[in-house]
Structures are given as structure tokens and as C-alpha cells.
Amino acid sequence: MKLFAQHGYSPGDKIINGFKDNTIDGVIFSARYEKMEKILGDAKDINSVSADAEILLDPEFYTCFYAHQPDAKLGGLNEWPYFSTHRRGQLESSETVEKILADTFDTVVKLPLTSIIAPNIFIPRSFNSIEAVIAKNFIRKTQQLFKKTGDKRSVFATLAIDRDTLLDQTEFEEFLNDITALDNPPDGFYIIVGGGITDDQTEISRSEIIHADVIAGWMMLNYTLSINGFKVINGFSDILTPFLGCAGGYAGATGWWSNLRMFSMSRYISTVSGGRLPTIRYLSNALLNRITHGERRAFIKLIPEINNGLPRDSDYEVGEPDRKVEVLQSWEAISHLNIENIVSDMGESLQSLEKMVNRAEITYTNLAGYGLPFNREANREYMEALMESIQAFRRNAEI
Amino acid sequence: MEYLPALEQLQNLLKGKVDSLSYLDQGGFKAVYKGYVQERPEAIKVVYLPADIDEEDRIELIGRVKREIETLGKCKSPEFVQLGSLPPESININGIDYIIYSEEYLDGENLRSKLSENYKPDLSELIQLTKTLLKAIKLLKENDLIHRDIKPDNAIKLKSPKRPFVILDLGIAFKIHGTALTRNSMFRPGTLPYMAPEMFNPRFRENIDYRSDMYSAGITVYEYASGVHPIRKRGEDAYTTMYRILKTRPQPLSTLRPDLPSDFCKIIDQLVKKLPALRPASIQKLLKKVKELS
Numbered sequence: 139m140k141l142f143a144q145h146g147y148s149p150g151d152k153i154i155n156g157f158k159d160n161t162i163d164g165v166i167f168s169a170r171y172e173k174m175e176k177i178l179g180d181a182k183d184i185n186s187v188s189a190d191a192e193i194l195l196d197p198e199f200y201t202c203f204y205a206h207q208p209d210a211k212l213g214g215l216n217e218w219p220y221f222s223t224h225r226r227g228q229l230e231s232s233e234t235v236e237k238i239l240a241d242t243f244d245t246v247v248k249l250p251l252t253s254i255i256a257p258n259i260f261i262p263r264s265f266n267s268i269e270a271v272i273a274k275n276f277i278r279k280t281q282q283l284f285k286k287t288g289d290k291r292s293v294f295a296t297l298a299i300d301r302d303t304l305l306d307q308t309e310f311e312e313f314l315n316d317i318t319a320l321d322n323p324p325d326g327f328y329i330i331v332g333g334g335i336t337d338d339q340t341e342i343s344r345s346e347i348i349h350a351d352v353i354a355g356w357m358m359l360n361y362t363l364s365i366n367g368f369k370v371i372n373g374f375s376d377i378l379t380p381f382l383g384c385a386g387g388y389a390g391a392t393g394w395w396s397n398l399r400m401f402s403m404s405r406y407i408s409t410v411s412g413g414r415l416p417t418i419r420y421l422s423n424a425l426l427n428r429i430t431h432g433e434r435r436a437f438i439k440l441i442p443e444i445n446n447g448l449p450r451d452s453d454y455e456v457g458e459p460d461r462k463v464e465v466l467q468s469w470e471a472i473s474h475l476n477i478e479n480i481v482s483d484m485g486e487s488l489q490s491l492e493k494m495v496n497r498a499e500i501t502y503t504n505l506a507g508y509g510l511p512f513n514r515e516a517n518r519e520y521m522e523a524l525m526e527s528i529q530a531f532r533r534n535a536e537i
Numbered sequence: 538m539e540y541l542p543a544l545e546q547l548q549n550l551l552k553g554k555v556d557s558l559s560y561l562d563q564g565g566f567k568a569v570y571k572g573y574v575q576e577r578p579e580a581i582k583v584v585y586l587p588a589d590i591d592e593e594d595r596i597e598l599i600g601r602v603k604r605e606i607e608t609l610g611k612c613k614s615p616e617f618v619q620l621g622s623l624p625p626e627s628i629n630i631n632g633i634d635y636i637i638y639s640e641e642y643l644d645g646e647n648l649r650s651k652l653s654e655n656y657k658p659d660l661s662e663l664i665q666l667t668k669t670l671l672k673a674i675k676l677l678k679e680n681d682l683i684h685r686d687i688k689p690d691n692a693i694k695l696k697s698p699k700r701p702f703v704i705l706d707l708g709i710a711f712k713i714h715g716t717a718l719t720r721n722s723m724f725r726p727g728t729l730p731y732m733a734p735e736m737f738n739p740r741f742r743e744n745i746d747y748r749s750d751m752y753s754a755g756i757t758v759y760e761y762a763s764g765v766h767p768i769r770k771r772g773e774d775a776y777t778t779m780y781r782i783l784k785t786r787p788q789p790l791s792t793l794r795p796d797l798p799s800d801f802c803k804i805i806d807q808l809v810k811k812l813p814a815l816r817p818a819s820i821q822k823l824l825k826k827v828k829e830l831s
Contacts, residue, residue, distance in 0.1 A: 311812055311814065312744065314812070314814035315735075315744065315746075315748075315812070315813045315814045317814075318813075318814040318818045319746055319747075319748065319813070319814075319818045361815075362812075362814040362815060365807070365815065365817060366814075366817060366818045366819065367817075367819055367822055534812075535815065536786055536810050536811060536812070536815060
């Protein structure tokens with residue numbers, strides 16, 4: 139399982155340092171924050187530290203319904219020649235879909251990308267919806283339109299969905315049946331699953347993504363697509379990356395802001411929230427969670443395993459580290475979880491995931507035993523959701 | 538078959554076209570004879586058209602025969618039985634209507650009778666069978682067709698190493714996007730223990746694709762390899778079998794045939810998954826995998 143940097147606002151030298159650390163294998167540039175003319179230079183810089191880095195661009199076309207809204211926050215998306223505003227009704231026409239695909243490919247094939255991500259819309263509620271029909275049309279036509287460019291790179295169809303779509307098992311399975319038997323399929327899929335943040339917490343462990351059926355569904359997407367020969371790149375997968383890798387995923391991605399660790403369409407709408415930067419955290423593999431510097435210092439005195447024992451730990455030893463270090467530590471932790479858990483035999487990988495979750499559950503219990511009931515209820519729910527997701531995946535995938 | 542025509546009467550009727558007619562087998566509305574057309578053996582198929590069925594059922598029955606003949610005409614490949622030299626013709630014997638036509642005569646035995654002999658095929662034979670079934674499904678798919686009745690009874694093991702297996706009986710083959718022959722939406726054509734789970738979906742006509750045949754092929758190979766049907770238990774009623782098709786996971790083939798390579802067993806296990814999306818969709822890639830095992 140490869141790990142990619144999910145690019146976003148204010149990248150600085152984080153991505154280059156991730157490649158230098160050898161903890162990331164690629165980058166998914168955000169069209170919203172990466173200017174077309176800048177990609178060439180950025181790709182050169184990346185290749186100077188990692189010759190075989192995978193470089194992709196998410197065209198973020200799924201925001202096309204938002205573009206006309208006054209409170210839309212689209213960054214530089216409007217500057218990309220392929221990007222345009224659409225109403226749902228317009229996209230019901232195959233000709234429009236073909237034009238969007240062709241325009242996007244015409245633009246992006248000129249860029250130094252290693253593979254191409256095709257545009258698509260976001261499916262907000264159910265696979266039994268007009269949006270799902272439109273999205274399937276984009277997927278069906280992706281390879282056909284890409285071939286017209288004569289480009290030899292791999293093309294990935296985008297599948298951008300809300301977590302709710304994964305909850306209706308019947309509709310979801312019919313959708314899987316449809317996309318796995320296309321006549322002229324893409325080479326792979328770029329999957330992003332959107333889930334809102336339940337409260338002020340910005341951590342994925344507290345988000346709506348953490349639901350057994352949602353995680354199991356996301357794993358199921360990776361499994362069905364991979365056994366059918368597709369490469370699956372998961373955007374915004376953060377701590378769920380090893381789960382998706384065990385299910386057959388090719389790559390996962392995460393970034394430095396909470397909105398790069400988990401996807402939500404609300405990131406494209408202005409909010410009135412304050413501008414305070416989030417607290418810098420440490421991703422503990424033993425807890426499968428991020429903790430503040432203060433929490434880490436207190437916890438490791440009692441339970442040293444909360445420390446990952448990896449090189450980036452040293453950045454946290456002397457005090458709260460610089461913000462730009464935080465994501466490097468996250469990439470290091472997740473890539474280590476990938477290596478630890480994903481093996482060629484899926485049964486073994488799933489057992490390893492179960493052990494990983496069990497270990498985290500025990501660590502939380504031990505913390506509580508020391509009188510440090512760190513978000514006890516929320517973490518119990520988090521652990522339950524992770525464990526149940528593995529069981530639900532086994533059931534649904536008939537393993 | 539009800540009202541099986543007497544051999545002598547049939548022979549008289551076919552005088553000059555078919556010689557040395559002998560009875561072979563029967564089932565449903567069909568009887569099969571062996572006869573010689575211009576000194577070459579052919580299988581003479583006689584389809585009974587009952588007089589007591591209503592006009593629409595009669596049209597449906599005739600439609601099935603026509604469709605089988607049309608489909609065989611499209612599937613000219615060694616994996617399928619080929620049409621013979623006798624074109625379809627309506628005949629009447631003792632006031633009873635029949636349709637008669639011929640197919641090539643196959644010198645072999647169907648897998649059902651091999652199973653009844655407790656025959657245990659080796660890997661190379663199982664690979665040949667799997668390849669034949671996959672190639673047949675691929676050809677049908679290219680013609681937008683689904684066989685819908687792949688089972689040991691409809692696969693013949695021939696004596697020729699160049700053509701080890703042949704698939705029969707395209708009578709209920711389904712044309713995707715075509716018009717349904719039956720008006721009864723609850724009717725499920727096929728043979729229950731070999732039907733794919735999605736056939737029980739009320740919207741099966743909209744959703745069915747070639748992966749239903751992949752499932753039936755998987756069940757057929759599994760049963761032929763192990764001597765055990767992976768889903769149905771002997772003596773159980775149809776509702777229990779239906780429940781098992783939808784809910785019971787077959788035991789991995791490797792547990793019944795530990796002598797076979799695990800990669801082969803995994804391929805067959807994957808074909809009998811309940812959800813079509815879990816069955817490998819690319820027949821080409823699957824054929825390549827199977828060939829690599831030989």
C-alpha cells in the first residue's frame with residue numbers, strides 16, 4: 139500500500155520533506171491550491187528527491203455545482219481551463235459529460251503527471267439517484283475519451299461519494315455490480331468518501347466516517363475493484379489507509395490540515411468559524427489516534443508503547459514541534475502501519491488489523507486504569523466501529 | 538417427454554433424409570435420436586408441442602426452439618455443439634405437433650453421468666473444462682447473450698483431446714436488452730441448484746449479466762472436481778436450496794480437493810461468490826490465469 143500526500147493550502151516544503159523521509163510515495167495535487175504553471179517546477183523538485191514519485195492532480199470537478207454559490211470557496215479552481223459551473227440537469231446529457239472529460243484531459247495531459255485523474259461529480263446521498271447515474275456516465279466514458287488524447291498514461295476515474303451512499307447495502311451492491319463490468323473501463327479509481335465532522339473536534343476518529351458500515355463499504359469498494367484488476371487510490375484516507383490497503387487498495391492519502399485528512403464538501407463553502415490554528419498533535423499507532431503534545435508527555439510515562447518508536451518521535455521530545463513537522467510524523471506513522479499490517483494474504487492482513495485494533499483498545503483501557511480516561515466514551519465507540527468494520531467487511535466480501 | 542413418437546413412425550417420416558435412427562435420450566419437451574444424414578451421424582432433436590397449452594405458451598415454446606437454433610448459429614465455436622444439416626421443420630405424427638432439427642452428434646458423456654460414476658478428474662481435465670466454460674461464456678457475452686443453464690448435464694466430455702468439452706442446450710439463453718419470452722415476471726428459467734443468487738432478485742431481468750453464467754460455471758467445475766454440490770444438500774426441498782443459494786457460503790474447494798493447486802481452487806471459489814461484483818469480471822484475464830496453471 140502506497141501513501142500519498144494529499145496536497146492543499148500552504149504546502150511549504152512538507153511534501154519534499156515527506157519524500158526525503160521516504161514515508162510518502164506520491165502526491166495528489168489539489169487543483170484548488172496548485173496553479174497549472176507551478177506544477178512543472180514542483181514536479182521537478184519532487185523528482186529531484188524521489189525519481190519514481192507518483193504525481194497526480196485531483197481536478198476537483200465535483201465542486202461544479204457549488205461554483206455559482208456566493209459563499210463558495212474554490213480557490214484557484216476557476217483558473218483551470220476545464221473548470222466550469224454546471225447544473226445537474228445539464229450533466230444528464232452525455233454530450234456535456236463527454237465535453238467535460240475531453241476538456242479536462244486536454245488540459246491535464248500537458249502536465250508532468252504520472253497518471254491522470256478524470257473529473258466526476260459528487261454523489262451526495264444514495265447510489266439510487268440522478269447524481270449516481272451521472273457519475274456512472276463519467277466513469278463509463280473516462281477511458282473512451284482519454285484514449286482520444288493518444289496519451290499512454292493510466293487514467294483513474296473519480297468516485298466521489300458521501301458516506302451515506304455506503305449505508306444502503308442493496309443500492310451499493312448494485313452500483314458495485316455495474317462499475318465492475320464496464321465494457322471499456324478506466325485503469326483505476328480515485329475514491330473519496332465524504333463525511334462531516336460531528337462537533338468541534340477536527341480528528342477523523344470523531345468524524346462521521348468512523349462508522350462500521352461506512353468503513354466496511356469503503357473497504358468493499360477497494361476489494362471488489364482490486365479483484366477486478368483496477369488500481370484504487372484513496373484520497374483523504376488518513377488513519378483508515380491500512381484498512382483500505384488490507385482490502386486491496388493501491389494507495390491512500392492524507393495531508394496536513396484536518397480537511398486533508400478527511401473529505402467533506404463543506405470545505406468548499408465559507409464558514410464563519412474563527413481563525414485559530416488547531417493544536418499540533420502526535421499520531422500514536424498504539425492508540426490509532428492523535429494526541430496533543432501534553433497528552434503524549436503524560437501518557438508515555440505510564441505506557442511507553444504510545445510512542446511509535448520511529449525517527450520522527452525525536453521532534454516531539456524537546457517540546458511542541460514546529461507545525462510543519464506534524465504531517466511528517468503522521469505520514470511516518472501511517473506508512474509504518476501499512477508495512478506492519480498489509481501482507482499478500484488478505485486473511486492474514488485482516489487478522490493483523492484486528493490485532494492492531496485490539497491493541498489500541500487495551501491501551502485505552504490501560505490509560506483509564508491509570509486514571510487517565512482520555513475521551514473514554516468517544517474512543518470506545520471509535521474502537522467498536524473499527525472492529526465491527528473488519529467483521530462487516532469479512533461478511534460482505536464473503537471472506 | 539410425453540407423447541414420444543414411435544421410432545418406426547419417425548424413421549418413416551424422415552425417410553430419404555435420415556437413416557438408421559436410434560433413440561438416445563429425452564427430457565422436458567425434447568427427445569434426442571441418433572441418425573445418419575448423408576452417412577454422417579447427427580443428433581436429431583424432436584421437440585413436442587403439446588396441444589393442450591394455450592396459444593401464448595405454444596408461441597413461447599416455439600420461440601425457445603427458434604432462439605436456440607439462432608443462438609447456435611451465432612456461436613460457431615468448438616466450445617458449443619454445432620447445428621446439423623437438418624433445418625427446423627414442423628411435423629405431425631398421429632395428430633401431435635413436433636418441431637424437428639438436427640445438431641452435430643457428440644461422441645461423449647455428460648458430466649452428470651461421470652459424477653454418478655464417482656469419477657475424479659485431474660487438474661489438467663479441470664483446467665480444460667474451466668477454459669471451455671469461460672470461452673463459451675465469453676462468446677455468448679460478445680453476442681449479448683447469457684446461457685442461464687450451465688450445469689453438469691449440459692457439458693459433454695468428448696473423447697477428442699483437441700476438443701475435450703462441449704456445452705449444450707441454449708434453449709433458455711437470454712438476450713440482454715432483448716424481449717422476454719415469458720410474461721410471468723416471477724418465473725426463473727434455469728436449474729435451481731445452478732442458478733446465481735441475483736436470479737432471485739425481483740429486478741433480475743434488469744440486472745443480470747454474464748457473471749450469472751460465471752457463477753453456474755463455477756458451481757459446475759466445483760461439483761465435477763469434488764463430487765459434491767457446493768450449495769445443495771441431497772433430499773432438501775427447493776426453498777431450502779434457494780435459501781442456501783442466497784445465504785450459504787460454499788466450503789473452499791481446497792478442503793475437498795487438497796491435491797489441487799490452491800490458485801486453481803481460489804479461482805473456482807471466487808466464481809461462486811454471491812455478489813456478482815466479487816466474481817472476476819474480465820474473462821480474458823481469468824482465462825490467462827487458468828492457462829498459466831496448466
